[in-house]
Amino acid sequence: MPRYAQLVMGPAGSGKSTYCSTMVQHSETLNRSVQVVNLDPAAEHFDYPVMADIRELIQVDDVMEDDSLRFGPNGGLVFCMEYFANNFDWLEESLGHVEDDYILFDCPGQIELYTHLPVMKQLVEQLQQWEFRVCGVFLVDSQFMVESFKFISGVMAALSAMVSLEIPQVNIMTKMDLLSPKAKKEIEKYLDPDMYSMMEDGSNTIRSKKFKKLTKAICGLIDDYSIVRFLPFDRTDEEGINIVLQHIDFSIQYGEDLEFKEPKEVEEEPANLNYDEIFQDKVNS
Ligand SMILES: Nc1nc2c(ncn2[C@@H]2O[C@H](COP(=O)(O)OP(=O)(O)OP(=O)(O)O)[C@@H](O)[C@H]2O)c(=O)[nH]1
Numbered sequence: 001m002p003r004y005a006q007l008v009m010g011p012a013g014s015g016k017s018t019y020c021s022t023m024v025q026h027s028e029t030l031n032r033s034v035q036v037v038n039l040d041p042a043a044e045h046f047d048y049p050v051m052a053d054i055r056e057l058i059q060v061d062d063v064m065e066d067d068s069l070r071f072g073p074n075g076g077l078v079f080c081m082e083y084f085a086n087n088f089d090w091l092e093e094s095l096g097h098v099e100d101d102y103i104l105f106d107c108p109g110q111i112e113l114y115t116h117l118p119v120m121k122q123l124v125e126q127l128q129q130w131e132f133r134v135c136g137v138f139l140v141d142s143q144f145m146v147e148s149f150k151f152i153s154g155v156m157a158a159l160s161a162m163v164s165l166e167i168p169q170v171n172i173m174t175k176m177d178l179l180s181p182k183a184k185k186e187i188e189k190y191l192d193p194d195m196y197s198m199m200e201d202g203s204n205t206i207r208s209k210k211f212k213k214l215t216k217a218i219c220g221l222i223d224d225y226s227i228v229r230f231l232p233f234d235r236t237d238e239e240g241i242n243i244v245l246q247h248i249d250f251s252i253q254y255g256e257d258l259e260f261k262e263p264k265e266v267e268e269e270p271a272n273l274n275y276d277e278i279f280q281d282k283v284n285s
């Protein structure tokens, strides 16, 4: 039986840890067990119970304090993640092996992990070897998506994770509850974007003539192949959270292998009932 994993990725502060705790709470209401692994060696705050925490293996502060390494916060994080990739047996031990496990991996926010460093790809391959079906969940803060040029750079960030990890990926715009009603209306066009008209939009902020051709080619490619789409995520909207979860479940075929549960049998009538006697009583009366 397979196990299931969501790799929760996205830029710093995009809402990854909040997404994980929201999903855990939501799953509880559905009677589903979802666990979280913290993979951020610099994490300070999160409010979900962890099944494993990378900080038990290595911490950024320890790496930065090491005089022989002399790393800053970002170099320190990269070192930690490479150390993690060389010690996947720690993860294997922490995960154990429970069939049908559904695990969220709360990843760090450094974007280079998803663009050109090999560690996340190595993690995906390792999880697949352990029979996990893995879905990438890429989060972008909706407040940084309400203008054409910001949207295109968000799309490119999501796309580079998709290309480098080669797994199904669901892209999400977070913090929808923080948008003003005007911005909420404005963002609708980015949830189902027509990239061509976005380019032609006179009010847009893509002004540079020099790069217009390149931007147009990128927009055309994304539009023609429907490569990137975003789902809205408002942590206060249960129905919206459920739609996101359904998309992810569908991409990793969660539920298809679950064992079919027989419906409860209706209680049989007591076997010692003698219908002839009852019938006779009725005839006599
Ligand atoms: N209102 C609102 N605030 C949110 C939402 N999601 C996250 N936040 C806030 O945004 C901030 C960052 O959220 P985190 O969940 O810590 O983001 P993160 O991506 O885990 O951040 P790093 O791990 O530092 O990269 C916190 O103050 C959250 O409370 C949301 O859906 N709505």
Ligand SMILES: [Mg+2]
Pocket (backbone or CB within 6 Å): 016, 017, 018, 040, 043, 106
């Ligand atoms: Mg976090």
